[in-house]
Amino acid sequence: MIPLEYYLIVSAALFSLGLYGLLTRKNAINVLMSVELIFNAANINLVAFSRFVGGNLEGQVFALFVIAIAACEAAVALAIVMSLFRHLKSVSLEGASALKG
Protein backbone atom coordinates (compact mmCIF):
# COMPACT_ATOMS: atom_id res chain seq x y z
CA MET A 1 0.00 0.00 0.00
CA ILE A 2 1.19 3.52 -0.80
CA PRO A 3 1.97 5.43 2.40
CA LEU A 4 0.09 8.57 3.35
CA GLU A 5 3.11 10.84 2.94
CA TYR A 6 3.38 10.16 -0.79
CA TYR A 7 -0.17 11.34 -1.41
CA LEU A 8 0.41 14.43 0.71
CA ILE A 9 3.63 15.33 -1.10
CA VAL A 10 2.06 14.89 -4.56
CA SER A 11 -0.87 17.03 -3.45
CA ALA A 12 1.51 19.66 -2.01
CA ALA A 13 3.28 19.77 -5.38
CA LEU A 14 -0.07 20.19 -7.16
CA PHE A 15 -1.01 22.97 -4.73
CA SER A 16 2.29 24.77 -5.35
CA LEU A 17 1.82 24.53 -9.11
CA GLY A 18 -1.67 26.00 -8.74
CA LEU A 19 -0.28 28.81 -6.59
CA TYR A 20 2.39 29.49 -9.19
CA GLY A 21 -0.23 29.69 -11.94
CA LEU A 22 -2.41 31.93 -9.78
CA LEU A 23 0.47 34.38 -9.36
CA THR A 24 1.87 34.39 -12.89
CA ARG A 25 -1.10 34.23 -15.24
CA LYS A 26 -2.56 37.30 -16.85
CA ASN A 27 -5.53 35.60 -18.47
CA ALA A 28 -8.54 35.34 -16.14
CA ILE A 29 -9.53 31.88 -17.43
CA ASN A 30 -6.03 30.57 -16.76
CA VAL A 31 -6.25 31.90 -13.22
CA LEU A 32 -9.50 29.94 -12.85
CA MET A 33 -7.75 26.78 -14.04
CA SER A 34 -5.06 27.32 -11.41
CA VAL A 35 -7.73 27.66 -8.74
CA GLU A 36 -9.17 24.32 -9.88
CA LEU A 37 -5.71 22.76 -9.45
CA ILE A 38 -5.65 24.02 -5.86
CA PHE A 39 -9.14 22.56 -5.24
CA ASN A 40 -7.97 19.20 -6.53
CA ALA A 41 -4.89 19.26 -4.30
CA ALA A 42 -7.07 19.97 -1.27
CA ASN A 43 -9.47 17.19 -2.26
CA ILE A 44 -6.69 14.62 -2.57
CA ASN A 45 -5.55 15.63 0.91
CA LEU A 46 -9.07 15.24 2.30
CA VAL A 47 -9.57 11.79 0.80
CA ALA A 48 -6.09 10.64 1.88
CA PHE A 49 -6.71 11.77 5.47
CA SER A 50 -10.16 10.20 5.39
CA ARG A 51 -8.55 6.85 4.60
CA PHE A 52 -5.35 6.90 6.62
CA VAL A 53 -6.07 9.07 9.65
CA GLY A 54 -9.82 9.15 10.12
CA GLY A 55 -10.65 5.67 8.94
CA ASN A 56 -14.19 6.70 8.03
CA LEU A 57 -15.98 8.44 5.18
CA GLU A 58 -16.20 11.97 6.58
CA GLY A 59 -13.33 13.26 4.44
CA GLN A 60 -14.96 11.86 1.32
CA VAL A 61 -18.25 13.62 2.08
CA PHE A 62 -16.26 16.82 2.62
CA ALA A 63 -14.51 16.35 -0.74
CA LEU A 64 -17.92 15.87 -2.37
CA PHE A 65 -19.05 19.23 -0.99
CA VAL A 66 -15.82 20.80 -2.24
CA ILE A 67 -16.61 19.52 -5.75
CA ALA A 68 -20.11 21.01 -5.55
CA ILE A 69 -18.79 24.38 -4.39
CA ALA A 70 -16.12 24.28 -7.12
CA ALA A 71 -18.88 23.88 -9.72
CA CYS A 72 -20.66 26.96 -8.30
CA GLU A 73 -17.43 28.91 -8.24
CA ALA A 74 -16.59 28.03 -11.84
CA ALA A 75 -20.04 29.05 -13.08
CA VAL A 76 -20.13 32.40 -11.27
CA ALA A 77 -16.49 33.24 -12.01
CA LEU A 78 -16.97 32.51 -15.71
CA ALA A 79 -20.05 34.72 -15.74
CA ILE A 80 -17.94 37.52 -14.25
CA VAL A 81 -15.22 36.87 -16.85
CA MET A 82 -17.87 37.09 -19.58
CA SER A 83 -19.15 40.47 -18.45
CA LEU A 84 -15.54 41.63 -18.01
CA PHE A 85 -14.87 40.61 -21.61
CA ARG A 86 -17.96 42.47 -22.74
CA HIS A 87 -16.80 45.67 -21.03
CA LEU A 88 -13.07 45.57 -21.75
CA LYS A 89 -12.91 43.38 -24.89
CA SER A 90 -10.22 41.28 -23.24
CA VAL A 91 -9.85 38.87 -20.32
CA SER A 92 -6.50 40.22 -19.19
CA LEU A 93 -6.56 40.89 -15.48
CA GLU A 94 -4.32 43.92 -15.87
CA GLY A 95 -7.16 45.85 -17.50
CA ALA A 96 -9.59 45.00 -14.71
CA SER A 97 -8.44 47.51 -12.14
CA ALA A 98 -11.72 49.30 -11.34
CA LEU A 99 -14.68 47.87 -9.46
CA LYS A 100 -17.15 50.26 -11.09
CA GLY A 101 -18.43 48.92 -14.42
Next chain:
Amino acid sequence: MESLAPRILFWFFAALMLGSALIVVHGRNLVHSAFALLATFFSAAVFYAFLGADFLAGAQVLIYVGGILILLLFGVMLTNRIFDVNLRTETFQVAPSALVAAGVFGMLTLLILKTPWRQVSLVEEGPTTEKIGSLLVTTYLLPFEIASVLLLVALLGAAMLVRRRSDL
Protein backbone atom coordinates in the same frame (compact mmCIF):
# COMPACT_ATOMS: atom_id res chain seq x y z
CA MET B 1 7.42 -7.98 -0.21
CA GLU B 2 4.34 -6.43 -1.69
CA SER B 3 3.86 -6.25 -5.40
CA LEU B 4 5.45 -3.44 -7.37
CA ALA B 5 2.55 -2.72 -9.71
CA PRO B 6 0.59 -0.29 -7.46
CA ARG B 7 3.71 1.75 -6.81
CA ILE B 8 4.53 2.02 -10.53
CA LEU B 9 0.94 3.02 -11.29
CA PHE B 10 0.94 5.56 -8.48
CA TRP B 11 4.11 7.27 -9.65
CA PHE B 12 2.99 7.12 -13.29
CA PHE B 13 -0.22 8.96 -12.49
CA ALA B 14 1.55 11.33 -10.11
CA ALA B 15 3.95 12.24 -12.92
CA LEU B 16 1.03 12.59 -15.37
CA MET B 17 -0.84 14.82 -12.95
CA LEU B 18 2.09 17.09 -12.14
CA GLY B 19 3.32 17.21 -15.75
CA SER B 20 -0.08 18.21 -17.08
CA ALA B 21 -0.50 20.69 -14.22
CA LEU B 22 2.79 22.24 -15.33
CA ILE B 23 1.36 22.61 -18.85
CA VAL B 24 -1.79 24.18 -17.35
CA VAL B 25 0.17 26.83 -15.50
CA HIS B 26 2.99 27.34 -17.98
CA GLY B 27 1.63 26.51 -21.43
CA ARG B 28 1.49 29.27 -24.01
CA ASN B 29 -1.73 28.10 -25.64
CA LEU B 30 -5.01 28.43 -23.74
CA VAL B 31 -6.66 25.42 -25.41
CA HIS B 32 -3.60 23.26 -24.66
CA SER B 33 -3.91 24.31 -21.03
CA ALA B 34 -7.57 23.29 -20.97
CA PHE B 35 -6.79 19.84 -22.37
CA ALA B 36 -3.87 19.39 -19.99
CA LEU B 37 -6.34 20.13 -17.20
CA LEU B 38 -8.32 17.10 -18.44
CA ALA B 39 -5.31 14.84 -17.74
CA THR B 40 -4.88 16.41 -14.30
CA PHE B 41 -8.52 15.77 -13.37
CA PHE B 42 -8.36 12.18 -14.61
CA SER B 43 -5.20 11.51 -12.61
CA ALA B 44 -6.88 12.93 -9.52
CA ALA B 45 -9.78 10.54 -10.14
CA VAL B 46 -7.29 7.66 -10.34
CA PHE B 47 -5.84 8.81 -7.00
CA TYR B 48 -9.32 8.69 -5.47
CA ALA B 49 -9.73 5.17 -6.80
CA PHE B 50 -6.36 4.26 -5.24
CA LEU B 51 -7.61 5.59 -1.92
CA GLY B 52 -10.74 3.43 -2.08
CA ALA B 53 -13.08 6.33 -2.85
CA ASP B 54 -14.89 4.83 -5.82
CA PHE B 55 -17.93 7.11 -5.71
CA LEU B 56 -15.77 10.18 -5.47
CA ALA B 57 -13.68 9.04 -8.45
CA GLY B 58 -16.86 8.75 -10.50
CA ALA B 59 -18.09 12.14 -9.28
CA GLN B 60 -14.73 13.67 -10.15
CA VAL B 61 -14.93 12.42 -13.73
CA LEU B 62 -18.59 13.41 -14.09
CA ILE B 63 -18.47 16.86 -12.51
CA TYR B 64 -14.93 18.05 -13.14
CA VAL B 65 -14.32 16.56 -16.58
CA GLY B 66 -17.91 16.63 -17.77
CA GLY B 67 -18.94 19.91 -16.17
CA ILE B 68 -16.28 22.31 -15.03
CA LEU B 69 -13.81 21.58 -17.82
CA ILE B 70 -16.49 22.00 -20.50
CA LEU B 71 -17.52 25.25 -18.81
CA LEU B 72 -13.92 26.47 -18.90
CA LEU B 73 -13.64 25.52 -22.58
CA PHE B 74 -16.84 27.48 -23.25
CA GLY B 75 -15.21 30.38 -21.47
CA VAL B 76 -12.12 30.09 -23.65
CA MET B 77 -14.18 29.91 -26.82
CA LEU B 78 -16.53 32.77 -25.92
CA THR B 79 -13.88 35.21 -24.79
CA ASN B 80 -11.44 34.69 -27.65
CA ARG B 81 -11.90 34.70 -31.37
CA ILE B 82 -12.39 31.04 -32.29
CA PHE B 83 -10.85 31.41 -35.72
CA ASP B 84 -7.74 32.71 -34.00
CA VAL B 85 -5.80 29.44 -33.99
CA ASN B 86 -3.16 30.34 -31.46
CA LEU B 87 -4.92 31.64 -28.38
CA ARG B 88 -1.90 33.11 -26.68
CA THR B 89 -1.69 33.68 -22.99
CA GLU B 90 0.94 35.59 -21.09
CA THR B 91 2.79 35.17 -17.84
CA PHE B 92 4.41 37.80 -15.72
CA GLN B 93 6.48 38.07 -12.49
CA VAL B 94 7.65 34.49 -13.12
CA ALA B 95 10.77 34.45 -10.93
CA PRO B 96 9.26 35.72 -7.64
CA SER B 97 6.19 33.51 -8.09
CA ALA B 98 8.34 30.44 -8.71
CA LEU B 99 10.30 31.31 -5.58
CA VAL B 100 7.09 31.61 -3.53
CA ALA B 101 5.65 28.37 -4.91
CA ALA B 102 8.91 26.49 -4.32
CA GLY B 103 9.09 27.89 -0.80
CA VAL B 104 5.52 26.79 -0.04
CA PHE B 105 6.23 23.33 -1.47
CA GLY B 106 9.43 23.01 0.57
CA MET B 107 7.72 24.01 3.79
CA LEU B 108 4.74 21.70 3.18
CA THR B 109 7.05 18.77 2.39
CA LEU B 110 9.09 19.40 5.53
CA LEU B 111 5.88 19.58 7.56
CA ILE B 112 4.51 16.39 6.02
CA LEU B 113 7.70 14.42 6.66
CA LYS B 114 8.22 15.73 10.22
CA THR B 115 4.68 15.16 11.45
CA PRO B 116 4.03 11.80 13.17
CA TRP B 117 0.67 10.96 11.61
CA ARG B 118 -1.65 8.98 13.84
CA GLN B 119 -2.69 6.37 11.33
CA VAL B 120 -5.45 3.85 11.74
CA SER B 121 -4.59 0.34 10.68
CA LEU B 122 -8.05 -1.06 10.05
CA VAL B 123 -9.68 0.29 6.93
CA GLU B 124 -12.95 -1.06 5.67
CA GLU B 125 -12.88 -1.80 1.97
CA GLY B 126 -15.71 -2.08 -0.49
CA PRO B 127 -18.13 0.22 -2.29
CA THR B 128 -18.71 3.57 -0.60
CA THR B 129 -21.74 4.83 -2.51
CA GLU B 130 -24.36 3.50 -0.10
CA LYS B 131 -22.54 4.75 3.00
CA ILE B 132 -21.95 8.22 1.53
CA GLY B 133 -25.59 8.36 0.50
CA SER B 134 -26.85 7.56 3.98
CA LEU B 135 -24.36 10.01 5.54
CA LEU B 136 -25.66 12.74 3.25
CA VAL B 137 -29.26 12.34 4.39
CA THR B 138 -28.52 11.79 8.09
CA THR B 139 -25.42 13.44 9.57
CA TYR B 140 -24.79 15.88 6.75
CA LEU B 141 -28.39 16.71 5.88
CA LEU B 142 -28.10 20.44 6.64
CA PRO B 143 -24.89 21.03 4.62
CA PHE B 144 -26.45 19.00 1.82
CA GLU B 145 -29.51 21.23 1.72
CA ILE B 146 -27.38 24.38 1.98
CA ALA B 147 -25.26 23.13 -0.94
CA SER B 148 -28.38 22.64 -3.05
CA VAL B 149 -29.59 26.18 -2.26
CA LEU B 150 -26.10 27.49 -3.04
CA LEU B 151 -26.17 25.74 -6.42
CA LEU B 152 -29.52 27.35 -7.19
CA VAL B 153 -28.23 30.79 -6.17
CA ALA B 154 -25.08 30.32 -8.27
CA LEU B 155 -27.24 29.31 -11.24
CA LEU B 156 -29.43 32.42 -10.94
CA GLY B 157 -26.46 34.68 -10.23
CA ALA B 158 -24.46 33.45 -13.21
CA ALA B 159 -27.48 33.88 -15.50
CA MET B 160 -28.03 37.40 -14.20
CA LEU B 161 -24.38 38.40 -14.57
CA VAL B 162 -24.08 37.46 -18.23
CA ARG B 163 -27.41 38.99 -19.22
CA ARG B 164 -27.18 41.86 -21.67
CA ARG B 165 -28.19 45.35 -20.57
CA SER B 166 -31.01 45.53 -23.09
CA ASP B 167 -32.79 42.58 -21.45
CA LEU B 168 -33.32 44.45 -18.21
